Amino acid sequence: MTTRVRLPFRHATRSARPRPPREPPRPPGEPPPTPPEQPTPWQRWLLPMLIATMFLLLIGPALFSPPAQQRATYSDLMSKVNAGQVSSVSIDDKGGVQGKLTDGRSFTSQIPTALGNTQLAQRLEAKHVQITATRSGGSWSSLLLSLLPLFIIFGLFLWLGRHGQQSLASGIGGFGRSKAKIIEAERPTTRFTDVAGYDGVKQEISEMVDFLRDPGRYSAAGAKPPRGVIMVGPPGTGKTLLARAVAGEAEVAFLSVTGSAFVEMFVGVGASRVRDMFDNARKRAPSIIFIDEIDAIGGKRGGIGMGGHEEREQTLNQLLAEMDGFDQGSGIVVLAATNRPESLDAALLRPGRFDRQVTVPLPNQSERAAILSVHAMGKRLAPDVDLDVIARGTPGFSGADLANLANEGAINAVRAGRTVIDANDLDQARDRVLLGRREASNALLPDERHAVAVHESGHALLAALCEHADPVAKVTILPAGVALGVTEQLPEAERHLYSEAYLIDLLTVRLGGRAAELVVFGQGSTGAANDLAGATQIAGRMVREFGLSPALGPVGYGSTTPHGLGEAPEETPLRLPYSEHTQELIDAEVASLLRHAEQRATGLLDAHRGALDRLAATLLEDETVDGDVVVKVLRNHPPADGSARRAAGRAVPARHLSEK
Structure with missing residues (x-):
């Protein structure tokens, strides 16, 4: 059992609208490109003849022997x-x-x-x-077999001398060549209009497009164009798509490569590939070099296992030298993307290399609606499908999540034998993305179904009773994934700041399932494990990071890893930034917050015992109800004389919890 509290974020996606290829104009007087040299007929037959000869020498004696x-x-x-x-x-x-x-x-x-x-x-x-x-x-065949390895080695060196690298310093067999995928000027068809939302991000990087189109305009004003732009954002937010849109708008060559393509087991190969990539970019200038997941080679130097002769550090040093050394007027711009900016080396982020850092956040509600409209192209939607309602019900979804949501809705329609996607298909798809597949064979015992109904009723009633809590969208006791039941809350609007009252109500709703079990059964169960973990995490951040504890005062021990409300940090530091005595105070304040939230939740549910029993019975009968049913149950079962007001009045702000 769990309570889903999805908090708002922001994002972008793409549309696959084909555009006719554009041939780049050739300057007057420039000869046409030389076609690649075609092999002669004997060169085409040379390799098959060698293979046939080797086959006869090796297999012939066995075939024709007496x-x-x-x-x-x-x-x-x-x-x-x-x-x-x-x-x-x-x-x-x-x-x-x-x-x-x-x-x-x-x-x-x-x-x-x-x-x-x-x-x-x-x-x-x-x-x-x-x-x-x-x-x-020895016979002639045995003599030829003994000399065959020498012929093979001689032929291999001859082939490498003609078709391999020009020098061994660049790497034998092409190891030192860049693995960048070169997309010429006529290839990129993505434009800024194909990227839904992100008006601020597109405006930020549009100056790069203007520079590549008309570099003389900046030089005339004495302005220096940006050398590099790094895009930072969560996974699935369309950073690669925005890079392709830049190349499409500028109509220049686009060299795309991942950071891991530079890392090899041979020392010096990564640095050689960096040099080769920039040489190719200079030949095709103006051009864009896009390095995806640059944290693979741009990590901080000087850490554990990072010596002066380590391959990755040499590759980073070469990248720094190339970015700081190429000519300002060469028309080369480096574009990079990462979702771990805190791990990048400071020398890589300084002005003169990556001059700008553009944040690509998760999409807000209006941007999610625009993204859904892009992914709905080519799909037949029923009249009851409202993309604005779906966007409101998917806070925190990235563009990749929304694309998956639209695809899962289409799969649900096909599974039902229809070609038209209705609102129910998309609603089921959202539950699958959030919770996982519903397991019909995971049947609960009658006592377990009653316990789950009581637990989810507690969450739903407290979400409706708490003034600052998000409203209830749906309550179900159908198992899905690891959850035996779910209470979904959807915010009425995008939130960027969370007040102290909102956080206290959030803790109360999180502990509502356990409080309902205590009121009805007189004891708790293992079904509240996920609720307790989430509530403890939120209470810990209230005390450590948000300064909502009088025992610690206005002191914040923020995490170095960015994460949203209720999400755990990705890494745990080896050494805490506070003493053991401070840790004891934090533990005491967290326990006090959780104990107070449980007492408040128990008091509210005890005052609305009639509504709790009625909602649990409705869930046992219908298995899934929406938020209107919860409000209706509360309206038909009012509390006793002033008991609800007294229970709600226990919501004392956190700053008064530890005062003596």
Whole structure:
């Protein structure tokens, strides 16, 4: 069981509208590009002929060899000679015997030369056997097989000399060449109009487009164009799409590469690839170099395991030198993207390299609606589908999440045998994205279904009773993913600041399920584990970061890792920025906040016991109800004389909790 409190964020996405390719204008007097050199006919057949020759040399002797002969031991040979069954023999200088019997069959044998036996020749002469002496020697096939490795090595070096790198310093076999994907000026078809929302971000990077289109305009005014722009934002917010839109708007060459493409096991290869990439950009200037996930090579230097001769540090040093060294008028702009700006080296972010840092946040409600309209193109939507309502119900979704939501809705429609997507399909798709697939086989026992209904009723009633809490959208006791039941709350508007009263109500709603179990059953259960973990996390941030505790005062121990409200930091520091005594005070304040929230939740539900029982019974019958049903139950079951007001009045601000 869990309570979903989705908080607002912001974002962007793309549209795949094909555009006709544009041929870049060629300056007058410039000769047309030379077509690539075509191989001659003998060059085309050279490799197949070499493969066929190797096949014949290796497999031919086995295919055309004579049938296997009978192998006879030396004792058998002497017996056959004494019996007069041998007509002729051929003996080589190593004791190998090849003979023919009187019946025409052939045989082979071996004379043990170490015994020094001289009776064999006398017996052969006595039996009138024809004797032939031969000298062992290699055949042409064996000679060619012995020389074949030399031919292969010589051919390999010859091929590398003609088609490989011009020098070994650049790396054998092309190791030192850049792996950047070069997209010429006529290729990028994405424009800023294909990116939904993000008007501020597009305006921020539009100056880069103006510089690439008309660099003389900036030089005439004495302004220096930006050398590099780095885009920072959560995953799935369309940073790569914005980079392609910049290339499409500027109509210049676009070199795209990932940060991991520079990292190799050979020392110096990464630096060589950086040099080669900038050389290619200079040849195609004006151009844009886009490095995705630049934190793979731009991490801070001097850490553990980062020596002066380490490959990644050499690659970073070469990147810093190239960005600071190329000509201002060369028409090269470096564009990078990362979702971990705190891990980048300070020398990489200084002015003169990456002059601007553009934040690409998660989309707000209006931007989510625009993104959904883009992903709805090509899909048949029912009249009851309102994209604004869906955007309001998806706070914190990125563009990738919204694309997945639209696709899951289409899959639900196909599963139902329809080609039109209705509102229910998108609602189910949202639940699947948030919670996971509903497991129909995960049937609960009757007592468990009652406990889940009581638990979720507590969440829903407190969300409706608390003044600053987000309204209830839906309550269900159908298991989905790891949750046995869910109470969904949707904010009425985008929030950017959270007041102390809102946080206290948030804690009260989080502990509403456990409070309902205490009121109805007199004891808690394991179903509140996720609620307790989330409430403890929020209370801890209220005390440590937001300064809402009189015991600590206006002191904030903020996390170095950016994260949203209720989300855990990605990393835990090895050394806390405060003492053990301060930690004891923090623990006491967190426990006091949670205890107060539980007491308030228990008092409100005890005062509205009739509404709690009625809502739980409705959930047992219908399994899923919307927020209007919760409000209706509260209206039909008023509290006792002033008890609700007294319970609600216990919501004392957090700053008074520790006063004595």
